[in-house]
Amino acid sequence: MGTLELALALLAILCVLLAGGVWIAMALAITGYVAMLWASPTPGLNLATAFWGATGSWTLAALPMFVWMGEILFRTKLSEELFNGLSPWVRRIPGGLLHVNILACGIFGSVSGSSAATCATVSKIALPELTRRGYDVDTAVGSLATGGTLGILIPPSIIMVVYAVAAEVSIIRVFIAGCIPGLLVMALFSAYIVAWALLNPHKQPRPEPAMSLGAKLRQSLQLIPCALLIIGVIGTMIVGWATATEAAAFGVLGSLLLAALTGTLTWGNFIDSLTGATRLSCMIMFILAGAAYLTMAMAYTGIPAALAEGVTHLGLGPYGLIAVLTVVYVLLGTALDGVSMIVLTTSIVIPMVQKAGFDLVWFGIFIVLLVEIAEITPPVGFNLFVMQTMTGKDGMVVAKAALPFFLCLVVTIVLLTVFPALVTWLPDYLLSR
Template identity: 45%
Template sequence: MSVSMSVLTLLLLLVLFLGAGTWIFAGLMLVGAGAMYFALDFSWVRIGSIATKVVSSSAVSWELAAIPIFIWMGDIIFRTDISNRLFRGLSPLVSRIPGGLLHTNVIGCTIFAAISGSSTATTATVGKITIPELKARGYDVSLASGSLAGAGSFGLLIPPSIAMIVYGVLAQVSIAKLFAAGLLPGVMMAALYSGYIALVSLIRPSVAPPHGEPVSWSVVLRGLLDLVPILVLMTIVLGAIYTGVATPSEAAAVGVFGAIVITLVTGQFAWQLMIDSLKSTIRVSSMILMLIAASAFLSSAIAYMHLPTMITESIAAMNLSPYGVLLILAVLYIVLGMFLDGTSMTVMTVPIAVPLIVHAGFDPLWFGVYLVIMIEMSALTPPVGLNLFILQALTGETIGKTVRAALPFFLLLCIGTALLAVFPQIVLWLPNTL
């Protein structure tokens, strides 16, 4: 079968099953089975045998153990007053910078992302504190919500990142190196966001109230004490991974222990909190792991069809430059992001995208960060931009106003992606030095 017919078969099956409202994991399984039956003429017995073998083997990968444990760590912290402490601790440090407390969105999300791994959790946790406070103090609601929509996506880029774990398992790339690769790009994007906020504040002083009285050192020190728990937890988890003392899964277990200690030290430990966090962790982890298993089966179908090789050869015959390949993938991910969540985008595209990227001369490690930023963009694009819905609920604004507020930060993500493409060492330097 030609590459065009193979792609058309898959697309038709995807439209049929996903468009009919089928659960995504079930849709992926049905697409894989349908492709094997219609395109390859496999018997249902053989398809069942392949599905059993692939799903069972993909579900027992040790690297996957990090996903539920990191989710549990983030969910425990989500149910504490850490976000309040973040705002109190950061406020004295940023009050004199142009833009003032608007920077708490960016810095707060950057810090919280280091213990969350989730874009939606980061946006909701930081936003439920900062948005009411910023509105009450007279800050521009549009800039406040836009900066939070953009910075909330750092939950995917700043390690530990659930999206990176999923990509690492599917693409067979070191998860520890992926975590290291995301650190500098995350800091770079935070600097771009804060720089934009400062620039807008200088051009339009009305977006932020005038500076108050200088903050005393005693207030700054009290603020720093509020930041100690989350900074200690972040240092322990990431330090264990980067120094090689622990694998990501082991570091996640240490992180859960640290999160429990924080609840004990701050007097917030409760058995109901632990039960609720476990229930939430089971729901989210089950969803992600089922998607990974279904993706592994779909990847097998794609491999049997020799589709990655055929697509790679077809694009190679077009004589596109490496940046041309990146541009095509960027457009594809932006379009997919309008309709799918990040995990679904990852599991559906990695089997085909990674061979293309390798053929174009890019490092799969670098592509992992590129993919995560593409997923971040999807969180800011309607109609399925999850961060947009969270911000709409927090601010009470219409979805149209929320989209317009997030647009500058979407464009900053595009600029950041271009910088990473031109200067790939921003991604590769840290993992190559470990």
């Protein structure tokens, strides 16, 4: 059997397993075992080696810590204080409190690292308030569904940790690289809201009453806890005082202390946050283990190198390759979650990207943006599910409401491809000093 025939057979096996409802981790491992049977006389030994190597990494220890930090914030009053602290500063801008959705998602995402948690938390606070004040429900839902995706773009991010481990690049460098693209996405979202508000004045509620500067500052004091947590987590990594894993541990400790000081930490919240973090972390690590075995099997068969060589012979050029990968990842996003997309494709895509001359840190942010798009792409868009649950609306209605913000993400991908320094400049500047 040739390399192409083997690749198609493995793809068919994987698709059948996934379509049959087999767990993603098991489907990856089974496919890897079949490939290893063809390429190696000791598939079982390689399975044990891959599973242990994928889950026994010190670097990967940052993952459950960041997940737990987000779970703590999700279940305490800190997220509500975040929304209240931001609202005084945007109420007079066209679009009003809709901008708080974007800002709150960006800030909460920077301390939760999870798209679904960011979307659910901010939506739970914002939707009732926006509905009560007469804001357009569809625009509010669309902004929250896509604003939640900032949880995986603005560091620290669970998806970034997964990519950095899979691609063997610096977690801190990937974290820093996400800052400018994250701000760019927030700016594009807010710009659309301003344009929509100016074009649809009849859908706007009455202007909010003016507030004095002193009143704004007093209400914004509620931002201090989250601001301190963000500075503590990201700042310690940037200045080199802590690794990503150590900073994640500090983040958990800080979120517990803040929740305790604000009186919202209960024994029930603590157990629920720990249980939720354990469940999600185990799921992700199981997928990573299955993907690690498939990656090892792929290396034995030579399929990734052959595919990379084949793409090179197509003469697509760097931009052509990026265009093809964009289409592939968007299609994958209709059926898989972000973690699965990354671990399933890394072993095949990374050799192609390196051969095309792209920086792996830049490519990491590129993939994260595509995962953001996947989060709002039916039928398996996690944020669509969250908003469907929160609003009771049909999933396609939510997807339609998110479409303009979806296009903002596409514009961001184009800008980062044309101007890669938007991604690479900040980590190079901060980490080369």
